Amino acid sequence: MLKKRLVGVITVRRGWAVQSFGYRRWLPLGKAEVLAQNLDRWGVDEIFVQAIDRSAAGSGPDLELLARLGRIGLATPLIYGGGIATLADAARVVQGAADRICIDGLLHDNPDEAVRISHHLGAQAVIGALPLASRNGQLLWLDHRSRRESALDPAVMELFRTGVISEAVLVDWQHEGTRGAFDERLLSAFPVREVPLICFGGLSEPAQLRSVLESPRVTAAALGNFLNYAEHAVQRYRQQLPGVSLRPASYRTMGQP
Amino acid sequence: MTARRITVGIVDYGVGNHVSVWRAMHALGFRCRVTHDQEVLEGTDLILLPGVGAFPPAMRAIENRGLAEYLRAKARGGKPFLGICLGMQLLADASSEFGQTAGLGLIPGQVVPLRQAAWHIGWNTFESMGGDLLLRSIDGQSVYFNHSYVFEAPPEYCIGVARLAEPFVVAVRRDNVVGLQFHPEKSQAAGREALQRVIEGLCNA
Numbered sequence: 204m205l206k207k208r209l210v211g212v213i214t215v216r217r218g219w220a221v222q223s224f225g226y227r228r229w230l231p232l233g234k235a236e237v238l239a240q241n242l243d244r245w246g247v248d249e250i251f252v253q254a255i256d257r258s259a260a261g262s263g264p265d266l267e268l269l270a271r272l273g274r275i276g277l278a279t280p281l282i283y284g285g286g287i288a289t290l291a292d293a294a295r296v297v298q299g300a301a302d303r304i305c306i307d308g309l310l311h312d313n314p315d316e317a318v319r320i321s322h323h324l325g326a327q328a329v330i331g332a333l334p335l336a337s338r339n340g341q342l343l344w345l346d347h348r349s350r351r352e353s354a355l356d357p358a359v360m361e362l363f364r365t366g367v368i369s370e371a372v373l374v375d376w377q378h379e380g381t382r383g384a385f386d387e388r389l390l391s392a393f394p395v396r397e398v399p400l401i402c403f404g405g406l407s408e409p410a411q412l413r414s415v416l417e418s419p420r421v422t423a424a425a426l427g428n429f430l431n432y433a434e435h436a437v438q439r440y441r442q443q444l445p446g447v448s449l450r451p452a453s454y455r456t457m458g459q460p
Numbered sequence: 461m462t463a464r465r466i467t468v469g470i471v472d473y474g475v476g477n478h479v480s481v482w483r484a485m486h487a488l489g490f491r492c493r494v495t496h497d498q499e500v501l502e503g504t505d506l507i508l509l510p511g512v513g514a515f516p517p518a519m520r521a522i523e524n525r526g527l528a529e530y531l532r533a534k535a536r537g538g539k540p541f542l543g544i545c546l547g548m549q550l551l552a553d554a555s556s557e558f559g560q561t562a563g564l565g566l567i568p569g570q571v572v573p574l575r576q577a578a579w580h581i582g583w584n585t586f587e588s589m590g591g592d593l594l595l596r597s598i599d600g601q602s603v604y605f606n607h608s609y610v611f612e613a614p615p616e617y618c619i620g621v622a623r624l625a626e627p628f629v630v631a632v633r634r635d636n637v638v639g640l641q642f643h644p645e646k647s648q649a650a651g652r653e654a655l656q657r658v659i660e661g662l663c664n665a
Contacts, residue, residue: 205624206583206602246648248583248604276483280604280646297512300479302606302646322558325513327579327606369579369608399579422582450583450602 207416207448208248208423209437210401211430213238215254215268215285222428223255224380226334226347232431236271242430243279246453247437250281251305251425253332257286258308259348264296273300284332288312293320297328305372307332310359311346321367330401331359331368334376337388345376355394363398370422371395375404380428383408390418401425409443416447466663467491469504471531471547473521476512481544484645488656496525505663507534511546515555515571515609518546519563528564535566540662541637548632548639549611557609567634569613576624580605584622586630586642586650592619594638594661595631598654603647605630611641636662 213235214223220238221229232238235252242250252272254265264286272281283296284305293304304324309316310331321329334345336352343352362368373393378384384405393400402415403425412424430436441452468490470478478494485492485508493500501507509531511518522528535541543551552563555571563571574580588599605622613632620631622642630641638658644651 204585205580205622208582243648273479273483276487277480278484278487278646278648278652280606280643281480297477300477302477302480302512302643323513323517325608327581327608328512366578369581397578399581 204448206248206450207421209440209449210249210251210282210423210425211242211247211437212403212425212427213242213250213252214427215252215265216256218265218268222380222431226345226376226379235268236275238431239272239277239281240275241434242437243275243277245435245437247279247430248423248450250277250279252281252283253305254285255347258288262286263288264292266295266299269296269299269301282330284330289316290319290323293324297324303328303330305330305332307334308346308348310362314356314359314362317362318367326366326369329368330370330372331363332372332374334374335389335393336375336377337386337392342389342392347376360395363395366397368398370399370401372401372403372425378405379403381405382429383411385411385415387411387414390415390421396420403427409440412440413444413447416444416449465489465491466506466659467493467504468506468508468659469501470494470508470510471501471527472496473518473525473527475518475521476510476546478510480645481508481510484652484655488652488659490659496527498527498530501530501534506540506542506659507531509541509543509547509550511544511550513546515546515549515557515563516559516561518550519561522550532564532566535564535637538636540659540665541566542658542662543639544645545607545641545643548641549609551632551637551639552611552613555609566637567613567617567632567639569611569617569632571609571611574608574610574628576626576628579608580622580624587621587623587627589618589620592633594633594658595620595654597657598650601650603642603644603650603654605642607641611639636665638662
């Protein structure tokens with residue numbers, strides 16, 4: 204049986220891993236590769252590294268970071284997002300160390316390029332991130348670079364509906380970093396029913412994780428800051444979510460894969 | 461007496477992420493060569509064909525590097541051979557992904573769209589099939605998948621399945637040639653166990 208996933212998110216800004224709060228405040232955590240090594244050892248289901256300033260700066264994917272991550276020899280699938288603007292960028296990211304890519308700014312700038320990427324890498328390797336807020340019954344989509352919100356673009360929704368992109372990350376950007384604050388209206392209001400969803404932003408409490416993960420539309424819950432406050436936090440979440448279709452908790456020691 | 465270290469030849473045909481496979485091999489104590497040079501592959505104990513992406517460009521990339529006939533000859537000549545993910549699918553006779561494309565034809569079967577879902581992404585339970593012992597040790601463990609096409613092989617070549625509503629083939633074997641649909645290099649302890657068993661099993665057969 205296919206399991207639901209707990210994804211560990213590492214947010215990178217100016218080359219350093221940070222705790223992120225609502226897309227507007229950041230506290231340093233250290234080296235991304237050290238955090239990735241921890242998440243790998245603690246047994247998260249996927250690691251998602253998002254370099255949040257690459258797209259706005261037009262500096263392309265952080266290939267040096269990917270090289271450092273590659274040298275670790277992660278035994279956990281790696282998703283990379285940040286600065287991917289072209290098929291060539293996407294190919295370099297996958298040839299680096301990533302198993303899958305996540306696009307965000309590209310969905311605003313050039314949705315056609317997402318189609319080319321999908322045809323080349325396979326749609327299963329392509330994830331789309333959508334920072335969203337629910338206001339007055341409407342979903343608003345944030346372009347984090349300009350800080351402007353707009354309605355969801357039908358052409359972009361078509362990419363999700365037709366399977367050009369295999370999973371959508373619904374990011375509650377306003378509540379990112381706030382305990383137990385994920386706005387579940389994002390989930391119920393998201394209009395495309397065909398695409399599997401990953402929820403992210405403010406998910407920290409077992410009851411809400413259960414609620415989100417039990418939705419048939421949701422394949423994964425992503426956690427950032429909350430996995431960094433205690434060792435093996437991901438395994439504790441597994442223990443606290445009996446009956447949810449997750450891999451069982453298991454603890455491994457240093458040196459074991 | 462010290463056992464001779466196995467050397468794995470990872471076929472570099474410009475598709476996918478070799479870094480992870482290479483690192484996993486090293487972590488398991490194998491020597492590695494990442495190459496498309498036939499002379500270098502000749503000096504290895506096992507050929508490993510990785511792969512990420514779509515079937516037609518991958519097959520084209522193999523052919524463009526003059527590797528298709530070489531790989532067929534080596535596998536048919538008995539050299540241990542392992543295909544991972546798309547590399548497993550390339551072992552088949554053909555794939556219908558983006559039109560009909562011939563594969564390496566090393567294990568009978570067709571690569572077709574997964575019928576039960578659009579995708580098979582994430583951790584799923586591996587079920588060992590038949591009497592083959594290579595993957596028996598990971599029977600019942602979860603491994604990581606990321607694909608939307610499946611290798612439909614005759615039952616005699618199937619050594620492992622996973623299930624959505626129905627079971628489908630995720631591991632195949634024909635003598636010295638093995639294919640794994642999951643990513644053993646990204647399946648944590650279970651994946652490393654599978655890699656070790658398969659490589660040592662094929663090389664010491």
